Amino acid sequence: MISVTGRELSLGQWVLRDLRLDSVLLVLLSILLLLGLVVLFSASGESLVVIERQLMRIGFGVAAMLLVAQVSLHALRAISPWLFVAGVILLLLVMWIGDVGKGAQRWLDLGFMRFQPSEIMKLAVPMMVAWYLSQRRGRPRFRDLLVTVVLIMVPVYLIMQQPDLGTSMLVGAAGFLVIFLAGLDWRWFVGLGLAITAAIPVLWSQMLDYQRQRVLTLFNPESDPLGAGYHIIQSKIAIGSGGLYGKGWLSGTQSQLEFLPEPSTDFIFAVYAEEFGFIGVALLLLLYFTIVARGLWIAALAQDRYARLLGGSISLTFAVYMVVNIGMVTGLLPVVGVPLPLVSYGGTSLVTLMVAFGILMSIGSQKRLVNR
Amino acid sequence: MAERDAYGEEKRDRDRFVARILLALVVLAVIVLALGWRLSGLQVGAHSHFTTLSENNRLRVEPIAPTRGVIRDRNGVLLAGNRASYQLEITVERAGDLDALLDRLRNYVELSEADVERFQRGVRQRRPFQPVLLKAGLDDVTVARLAVSRHEMPGVEIEARPLRYYPLGADFSHAVGYVGRINQQDLQRVDPRVYAGSSHIGKSGVERYYEELLHGRPGYRQVEVNAQGRVLRELSVTPPQPGTDLILTLDANLQRAAYRALEGRDGAIVAMDPNNGEILALISAPGFDPEAFVHGISQADFAAVRDNKRRPLFNRALSGQYPPGSTVKPLVALAALEEEVTTAEREIFARGYYQIPGHERRFRDWRREGHGRVDMSRAIAVSSDVYFYDLAHTMGIDRMVPILGAFGLGQRVGIDSTGERAGILPSRDWKRARHGEVWYPGETLITAIGQGYMLTTPLQMADFTAALATRGQRYQPHLLRAMDNGNGALEYPLPVVRDPVVAAPKHWDTIHDSLVKAVHARHGTAWGSVGSTRPEYTIAGKTGTSQVFSLAEDQEYDEAELARRLWDHALFVGYAPAEDPRIAVAVLVEHGGSGGRVAAPVARKVMDAFLLDAADMAIDPEDS
Numbered sequence: 001m002i003s004v005t006g007r008e009l010s011l012g013q014w015v016l017r018d019l020r021l022d023s024v025l026l027v028l029l030s031i032l033l034l035l036g037l038v039v040l041f042s043a044s045g046e047s048l049v050v051i052e053r054q055l056m057r058i059g060f061g062v063a064a065m066l067l068v069a070q071v072s073l074h075a076l077r078a079i080s081p082w083l084f085v086a087g088v089i090l091l092l093l094v095m096w097i098g099d100v101g102k103g104a105q106r107w108l109d110l111g112f113m114r115f116q117p118s119e120i121m122k123l124a125v126p127m128m129v130a131w132y133l134s135q136r137r138g139r140p141r142f143r144d145l146l147v148t149v150v151l152i153m154v155p156v157y158l159i160m161q162q163p164d165l166g167t168s169m170l171v172g173a174a175g176f177l178v179i180f181l182a183g184l185d186w187r188w189f190v191g192l193g194l195a196i197t198a199a200i201p202v203l204w205s206q207m208l209d210y211q212r213q214r215v216l217t218l219f220n221p222e223s224d225p226l227g228a229g230y231h232i233i234q235s236k237i238a239i240g241s242g243g244l245y246g247k248g249w250l251s252g253t254q255s256q257l258e259f260l261p262e263p264s265t266d267f268i269f270a271v272y273a274e275e276f277g278f279i280g281v282a283l284l285l286l287l288y289f290t291i292v293a294r295g296l297w298i299a300a301l302a303q304d305r306y307a308r309l310l311g312g313s314i315s316l317t318f319a320v321y322m323v324v325n326i327g328m329v330t331g332l333l334p335v336v337g338v339p340l341p342l343v344s345y346g347g348t349s350l351v352t353l354m355v356a357f358g359i360l361m362s363i364g365s366q367k368r369l370v371n372r
Numbered sequence: 373m374a375e376r377d378a379y380g381e382e383k384r385d386r387d388r389f390v391a392r393i394l395l396a397l398v399v400l401a402v403i404v405l406a407l408g409w410r411l412s413g414l415q416v417g418a419h420s421h422f423t424t425l426s427e428n429n430r431l432r433v434e435p436i437a438p439t440r441g442v443i444r445d446r447n448g449v450l451l452a453g454n455r456a457s458y459q460l461e462i463t464v465e466r467a468g469d470l471d472a473l474l475d476r477l478r479n480y481v482e483l484s485e486a487d488v489e490r491f492q493r494g495v496r497q498r499r500p501f502q503p504v505l506l507k508a509g510l511d512d513v514t515v516a517r518l519a520v521s522r523h524e525m526p527g528v529e530i531e532a533r534p535l536r537y538y539p540l541g542a543d544f545s546h547a548v549g550y551v552g553r554i555n556q557q558d559l560q561r562v563d564p565r566v567y568a569g570s571s572h573i574g575k576s577g578v579e580r581y582y583e584e585l586l587h588g589r590p591g592y593r594q595v596e597v598n599a600q601g602r603v604l605r606e607l608s609v610t611p612p613q614p615g616t617d618l619i620l621t622l623d624a625n626l627q628r629a630a631y632r633a634l635e636g637r638d639g640a641i642v643a644m645d646p647n648n649g650e651i652l653a654l655i656s657a658p659g660f661d662p663e664a665f666v667h668g669i670s671q672a673d674f675a676a677v678r679d680n681k682r683r684p685l686f687n688r689a690l691s692g693q694y695p696p697g698s699t700v701k702p703l704v705a706l707a708a709l710e711e712e713v714t715t716a717e718r719e720i721f722a723r724g725y726y727q728i729p730g731h732e733r734r735f736r737d738w739r740r741e742g743h744g745r746v747d748m749s750r751a752i753a754v755s756s757d758v759y760f761y762d763l764a765h766t767m768g769i770d771r772m773v774p775i776l777g778a779f780g781l782g783q784r785v786g787i788d789s790t791g792e793r794a795g796i797l798p799s800r801d802w803k804r805a806r807h808g809e810v811w812y813p814g815e816t817l818i819t820a821i822g823q824g825y826m827l828t829t830p831l832q833m834a835d836f837t838a839a840l841a842t843r844g845q846r847y848q849p850h851l852l853r854a855m856d857n858g859n860g861a862l863e864y865p866l867p868v869v870r871d872p873v874v875a876a877p878k879h880w881d882t883i884h885d886s887l888v889k890a891v892h893a894r895h896g897t898a899w900g901s902v903g904s905t906r907p908e909y910t911i912a913g914k915t916g917t918s919q920v921f922s923l924a925e926d927q928e929y930d931e932a933e934l935a936r937r938l939w940d941h942a943l944f945v946g947y948a949p950a951e952d953p954r955i956a957v958a959v960l961v962e963h964g965g966s967g968g969r970v971a972a973p974v975a976r977k978v979m980d981a982f983l984l985d986a987a988d989m990a991i992d993p994e995d996s
Contacts, residue, residue: 137381183388237429240414240422253430258599278415282408289404296393308389319400323407330410
């Protein structure tokens with residue numbers, strides 16, 4: 001239709017290029033979101049209200065993604081430190097004036113909506129660390145490691161105080177993945193690993209009772225079948241009884257008869273596994289892996305250090321999300337409250353993820369623009 | 373140069389990044405494969421295990437309690453039935469704060485401490501989501517008021533459940549027994565699966581003896597439940613098999629008349645048909661309210677009944693063991709005749725006491741002036757102790773015991789009820805085993821008049837009286853007349869015939885005539901109270917006095933001076949009509965004093981009720 005450098009572009013190609021979108025990622029994300037809606041319909045007990053709300057969030061998320069995809073990398077880089085500083089201030093505000101929900105102080109009431117500042121940090125931390133490291137040359141040195149660890153641990157500590165173990169872990173992971181991708185010397189990672197191991201007792205003393213309980217019951221959920229271990233036991237029953245082919249959509253007894261706790265949010269994977277079986281599970285794992293691989297591909301082709309580090313961190317953090325959630329519902333990891341990315345019911349995490357994919361698409365389009 | 377460095381730096385940086393990306397991808401691939409491995413382990417490897425767990429979650433088998441069989445008397449009068457009783461139950465899992473709920477419920481129903489105590493016990497012992505009884509026997513007004521406000525109180529349920537009731541109450545408390553709530557001990561003697569849905573079990577009497585028949589077999593329904601335990605749908609039902617209805621040999625009219633004949637005194641009456649062993653009346657007075665146990669008696673109420681001096685829970689007819697006193701004399705006389713120790717005609721001169729030749733000790737007659745010249749018939753009629761001392765001395769204990777044993781003394785009768793005791797038939801062997809001592813000749817004498825070691829239950833007395841009536845034919849005394857399985861036809865168990873007491877006919881004649889004289893002859897011990905009133909039929913009987921308190925050789929027994937609880941027990945055994953016996957009766961009046969004066973008229977009233985008034989006193993089966 002419109003001739004650029006003598007080649008005819010279809011309308012679709014034009015839209016994708018001009019809206020700076022990545023077609024492969026778009027298709028994969030659409031499949032995942034659609035599948036999520038299908039599972040959510042079953043998990044919510046066929047609630048149209050829930051589906052409607054989730055659709056609104058998806059719409060909001062997609063809009064955010066489109067919007068962020070238009071922002072130039074230059075601008076993103078420029079706001080990175082400011083976003084980070086704003087995020088830390090908001091976290092401090094939460095500590096002072098936040099709303100208390102479910103025994104944890106995570107929300108900031110803005111009057112028209114409630115808002116979780118820790119979600120911002122999921123993006124602000126990797127952006128900040130990538131920004132800092134892109135200012136430096138060569139491999140990160142000890143001084144860089146020191147600075148970035150401080151940059152990461154301040155928000156992680158604040159989020160842990162809310163307390164929100166799951167989010168603080170994801171924020172920490174996003175930050176450390178940047179350092180890893182920047183090519184930090186192996187020895188430092190070994191050292192860091194040892195430091196973390198040493199820090200476990202300290203962390204343990206900082207944890208609240210319910211967090212400790214979660215960690216303890218992970219190792220022996222059967223010890224408290226009606227209390228703390230109930231979630232994991234019921235989740236494993238749901239997954240295991242799904243078998244190879246599953247019980248069929250809307251036919252999972254564990255979820256439909258309410259044996260499975262929080263089937264729409266943290267444990268939605270168990271609903272999926274019960275109803276779609278191992279075949280469905282394998283396909284879902286493949287879908288997630290492909291999305292991550294595509295994200296890494298985009299990052300690998302990026303032209304500057306900031307874009308590479310940020311894109312790589314975003315993609316791998318998405319993978320961490322998925323691994324932690326599935327590990328959690330299958331009883332391999334503690335129940336820390338990490339949703340299944342883009343499938344679990346719930347607002348802020350979905351929007352944050354869509355914004356992250358917007359950034360990835362922005363990175364991808366920059367590559368194309370430069371190539372041309 | 374700087375630019376080339378920058379370019380080179382950029383390239384190295386990028387290569388490093390790509391290397392790290394590839395490493396991350398490999399690690400991720402390994403992790404995803406590990407997750408897949410874990411999931412395949414759960415979903416394929418352990419699939420059947422988790423399927424079972426999932427089904428266990430989802431499916432619940434609920435027992436359906438069978439309807440307990442009802443109990444009727446021989447004429448169809450209801451003795452134990454079931455009626456719907458509204459009860460307040462609480463499902464603890466749905467109720468939330470129990471104390472607050474109980475406080476709230478107090479506005480609607482009166483909750484005694486016993487109710488709350490039982491409820492809390494039930495809460496501790498319940499299965500998940502099993503409703504726990506708070507208050508039974510709600511009246512209609514309470515039910516209505518609760519029904520209106522029930523939706524404000526989750527977990528509160530009003531259930532109509534069939535509950536045992538005993539329309540004729542205390543009169544039958546020892547004959548029929550009662551049911552009570554199942555406790556831990558009960559669960560050890562029954563199959564808990566059979567009782568999974570049941571709340572009550574037979575605790576005593578016929579209710580307990582025929583528990584298995586009365587209870588029936590439970591049914592089951594398989595239901596699908598959600599995580600809260602709420603039943604979503606029924607998948608299959610196996611209906612329960614109701615308990616068997618029992619028709620007893622008891623005659624309700626006779627039972628009530630007999631209970632009344634005791635006029636509030638403590639005692640026992642057993643009446644049976646000597647021709648087949650059917651127990652017509654079985655009384656132990658005082659009785660108790662059996663329904664108190666059905667609703668669940670509180671500790672305090674139970675203690676009050678248990679510690680009552682009159683011992684209403686004690687079944688005197690089956691568990692009470694008393695010296696038979698003179699009632700045993702006809703048996704001893706028969707033994708002497710059969711052993712040819714004496715003849716019916718031989719007379720002795722009965723003074724006020726007896727001495728074993730060569731011994732100092734005097735064995736006193738109940739009549740201090742003695743009875744003069746007596747033959748066997750007169751000795752029985754006047755109840756001469758001295759005559760029987762003499763007889764016993766000549767015969768010896770070893771020849772006396774076998775025939776007393778043949779009449780069933782010292783052995784459980786084997787009636788189809790609970791709590792029966794065997795009594796004691798003393799002998800040389802018994803004494804050696806029990807006391808490690810040799811038998812003294814004096815003990816033979818007091819055994820012959822039913823004192824000393826000898827103990828019998830009122831049931832045993834009725835049993836040997838029936839054997840006297842039938843001249844040795846012995847039938848197994850029993851309470852069950854027929855079973856109704858609901859298939860239209862009644863099932864009658866055959867009467868069990870036991871080993872007879874074998875004796876020469878003329879010996880039986882002697883005993884029989886003597887017993888008639890005891891009532892109808894002027895010198896008879898029951899003449900004054902019964903014979904002189906000219907009953908419409910002939911009674912053969914024997915009075916007895918069972919000593920509670922032993923007197924020294926030279927002491928005089930004086931009712932007026934003794935505390936009532938030390939008074940002798942009054943006894944009477946007899947059968948009527950003497951020519952063609954249809955009823956054999958044993959009466960015991962605790963601390964009643966004289967058998968002739970006190971116990972014989974009671975037996976007379978029982979016989980009257982059975983032989984004469986049956987038509988007038990009938991309880992209309994439709995009535996109850």
